[in-house]
Amino acid sequence: MTGEAVGQVSKKLSQLGLRGRDGRDPVISGLSVDSRTVKPGHLFAALPGSAMHGAEFIPYALRMEASAVLTDRKGAEMAADAFRGWDGAVIVAEDPRAALAGAAALWFEAQPEHVVAVTGTSGKTSVATFTRQIWQALGHQAISLGTMGVEGDYHARLAHTTPEPVTLHRVLSEAAHAGVSHAAMEASSHGLDQRRLDGVRVEAGAFTNFTQDHLDYHAGFEEYFAAKALLFNHLLEDGESAVINIDSEHGRRMVDIARDRGLALTTIGQNEEALLRILGQRYDATGQDLRFSVMGQAHMVRLPLIGGFQAENVLAAMGLALASGDSAEEIIAAMPDLRTVRGRMQLAALRENGAAVFVDYAHKPGALIAALQSLRPHVMGRIVVVFGAGGDRDRGKRPLMGEAARRYADVVIVTDDNPRSEDPASIRAAIMAAAGPEATEVGDRAEAILRGVDALQPGDALLIAGKGHETGQIVGQDVYPFDDAEQASVAVAALDGRI
Ligand SMILES: CC(=O)N[C@H]1[C@@H](OP(=O)(O)OP(=O)(O)OC[C@H]2O[C@@H](n3ccc(=O)[nH]c3=O)[C@H](O)[C@@H]2O)O[C@H](CO)[C@@H](O)[C@@H]1O[C@H](C)C(=O)N[C@@H](C)C(=O)N[C@H](CCC(=O)O)C(=O)O
Ligand SMILES: Nc1ncnc2c1ncn2[C@@H]1O[C@H](COP(=O)(O)OP(=O)(O)OP(=O)(O)O)[C@@H](O)[C@H]1O
Numbered sequence: 001m002t003g004e005a006v007g008q009v010s011k012k013l014s015q016l017g018l019r020g021r022d023g024r025d026p027v028i029s030g031l032s033v034d035s036r037t038v039k040p041g042h043l044f045a046a047l048p049g050s051a052m053h054g055a056e057f058i059p060y061a062l063r064m065e066a067s068a069v070l071t072d073r074k075g076a077e078m079a080a081d082a083f084r085g086w087d088g089a090v091i092v093a094e095d096p097r098a099a100l101a102g103a104a105a106l107w108f109e110a111q112p113e114h115v116v117a118v119t120g121t122s123g124k125t126s127v128a129t130f131t132r133q134i135w136q137a138l139g140h141q142a143i144s145l146g147t148m149g150v151e152g153d154y155h156a157r158l159a160h161t162t163p164e165p166v167t168l169h170r171v172l173s174e175a176a177h178a179g180v181s182h183a184a185m186e187a188s189s190h191g192l193d194q195r196r197l198d199g200v201r202v203e204a205g206a207f208t209n210f211t212q213d214h215l216d217y218h219a220g221f222e223e224y225f226a227a228k229a230l231l232f233n234h235l236l237e238d239g240e241s242a243v244i245n246i247d248s249e250h251g252r253r254m255v256d257i258a259r260d261r262g263l264a265l266t267t268i269g270q271n272e273e274a275l276l277r278i279l280g281q282r283y284d285a286t287g288q289d290l291r292f293s294v295m296g297q298a299h300m301v302r303l304p305l306i307g308g309f310q311a312e313n314v315l316a317a318m319g320l321a322l323a324s325g326d327s328a329e330e331i332i333a334a335m336p337d338l339r340t341v342r343g344r345m346q347l348a349a350l351r352e353n354g355a356a357v358f359v360d361y362a363h364k365p366g367a368l369i370a371a372l373q374s375l376r377p378h379v380m381g382r383i384v385v386v387f388g389a390g391g392d393r394d395r396g397k398r399p400l401m402g403e404a405a406r407r408y409a410d411v412v413i414v415t416d417d418n419p420r421s422e423d424p425a426s427i428r429a430a431i432m433a434a435a436g437p438e439a440t441e442v443g444d445r446a447e448a449i450l451r452g453v454d455a456l457q458p459g460d461a462l463l464i465a466g467k468g469h470e471t472g473q474i475v476g477q478d479v480y481p482f483d484d485a486e487q488a489s490v491a492v493a494a495l496d497g498r499i
């Protein structure tokens with residue numbers, strides 16, 4: 001960090017009304033949102049959290065020689081004793097999360113020239129990845145950023161779908177310095193609610209759909225929706241672009257929000273008013289043919305993707321690529337080369353009798369319904385499903401997922417999916433209560449997969465849902481190596497006599 005840049009950060013913080021409360025300008029050597037990462041000269045953001053207030057760690061941050069602390073009024077009061085006699089700067093902000101994001105944007109400065117963001121309950125990773133694949137096919141240096149980490153022309157691991165602002169702005173800046181011009185990122189509801197994306201210069205936002213998830217975090221459906229709406233009414237500025245799936249009532253509500261905000265709208269979906277409109281889909285064992293229209297003009301493409309909803313994701317990606325300045329013709333030419341995200345309706349194994357095994361990341365009711373319903377037209381026989389529900393997560397999802405499996409699959413096997421600190425048997429019981437009398441409970445996930453594969457007759461398909469790309473099973477504090485796709489291959493090989 002140069003002296004000039006330090007000055008800029010200090011100046012901007014003071015412009016935001018964030019001057020040290022005793023008039024001192026903070027001179028900063030880095031930013032930390034966690035006391036454990038504070039180094040001499042850092043600004044430590046002591047944020048109010050769900051479990052505790054970060055201000056509890058201010059004394060530790062001062063011992064680590066932080067030169068400034070950004071917090072709220074309560075945090076400043078909590079740390080009053082620690083600040084006495086300390087010669088650093090205390091910055092008190094009404095919304096310290098937003099202030100931290102603004103500071104991180106200034107600190108790291110560089111961002112790819114084109115940044116777009118996707119929100120919605122399901123489809124964020126797929127849309128961000130398809131957008132990045134389209135850009136790369138068109139010759140741009142591009143990344144996608146979210147649950148899978150940073151992928152494309154720059155790679156990094158991420159702990160969150162939408163990282164906290166210090167990590168996010170660092171990664172965007174590193175990617176820009178590495179020559180990346182285009183970035184498609186996921187905007188999770190937690191990320192939007194906690195202002196993690198503030199300061200990112202987003203030129204277009206997409207909304208996919210809205211079903212139940214994260215009600216352990218958001219107070220209710222309205223609050224969850226309001227968090228997603230922040231992409232359109234808070235992050236995007238006048239005249240920028242919104243790409244919205246209008247097949248649901250929530251999508252149409254989002255259109256009103258985007259209109260009020262003065263955004264340029266691209267609507268997508270089956271709805272006849274959609275600018276990018278799905279006209280028809282024909283499915284087979286390896287993918288689908290999609291007929292769609294772009295502002296009234298019809299096109300046909302072959303998509304090597306399983307699942308009807310993938311067409312919505314592809315059109316959302318198209319809307320974002322259009323908003324970033326690419327031509328419809330070139331985008332359409334790139335579509336047949338799109339590849340599914342790992343663990344999203346991924347063909348993991350084939351039995352000798354032709355039955356297919358798919359691995360999918362549906363870990364919430366809406367996604368499970370979409371995955372099962374959309375698999376149906378690709379499958380001539382029965383659909384077998386193996387799934388569970390995560391521990392320490394929204395408990396309301398469990399019976400809904402059981403009900404979804406009962407309604408949309410032919411054979412249901414309930415198993416474990418990251419029980420974390422909870423009793424796995426009680427999670428399974430909550431699902432089983434709604435999964436119907438025919439459902440089978442098999443706690444051990446490898447055995448459940450083996451049983452699912454064993455049940456497959458010619459023309460059947462197995463959907464292993466919930467873990468997608470994950471490579472571990474979290475039980476208590478331990479993470480055991482576990483990969484659904486790998487287990488599927490092992491089970492097929494064992495049952496077909498290849499091992
Ligand atoms: C519920 C939630 O989102 N929590 C996030 C939030 O933590 P919090 O404020 O509630 O944390 P807290 O534990 O109460 O601690 C308060 C503060 O003290 C600080 N602290 C804490 C301990 C310490 O020793 N020193 C210290 O400074 C923490 O950094 C925090 O700022 O702010 C922290 C810092 O920005 C995040 O790391 C943390 O993410 C936690 C780990 C998390 O798991 N979040 C998940 C649920 C999440 O964000 N998921 C979304 C969505 C995924 C999806 O769509 O499925 C995502 O974008 O990944
Ligand atoms: N457009 C869609 N409509 C409904 N369900 C979808 C859609 N796209 C994906 N899904 C389902 O959701 C799962 C997760 O997809 P994806 O990772 O793209 O979404 P996400 O929003 O990033 O999810 P998460 O928040 O869980 O990371 C898929 O495996 C599939 O089951």
Ligand SMILES: N[C@H](CCC[C@H](N)C(=O)O)C(=O)O
Pocket residue numbers: 363389390391393417418466467470
């Ligand atoms: N980002 C999501 C992923 C859930 C995946 C599922 N396998 C589970 O553990 O519930 C979460 O942490 O809630």
